Amino acid sequence: MFNWLKNLFNTDDSLYTTRESEGTPGIDKPKITPTIKEETAPEKIDLNSMKKNELLDLAKKSGKKVNASMKKSDIIAVIENG
Numbered sequence: 001m002f003n004w005l006k007n008l009f010n011t012d013d014s015l016y017t018t019r020e021s022e023g024t025p026g027i028d029k030p031k032i033t034p035t036i037k038e039e040t041a042p043e044k045i046d047l048n049s050m051k052k053n054e055l056l057d058l059a060k061k062s063g064k065k066v067n068a069s070m071k072k073s074d075i076i077a078v079i080e081n082g
Helices: 003-009 051-061 072-081
Strands: none
Touching: 051 072
């Protein structure tokens, strides 16, 4: 009754053979090693040209403790000195 579905979806397991079973004995498969991206030096950002809101966002993203009541120069000092 459902043979037409089997034919439609082609559920024959013989179609799904892998090359591992056909491999040549004595030859190892090449090992895949993950590549590690080299970290490049961070770009120099001209902090003085940034707006205060941008500095606040940058400081918060980098984990620095700043708040909106600080002066722009104080925020820059926190970002540069840590």
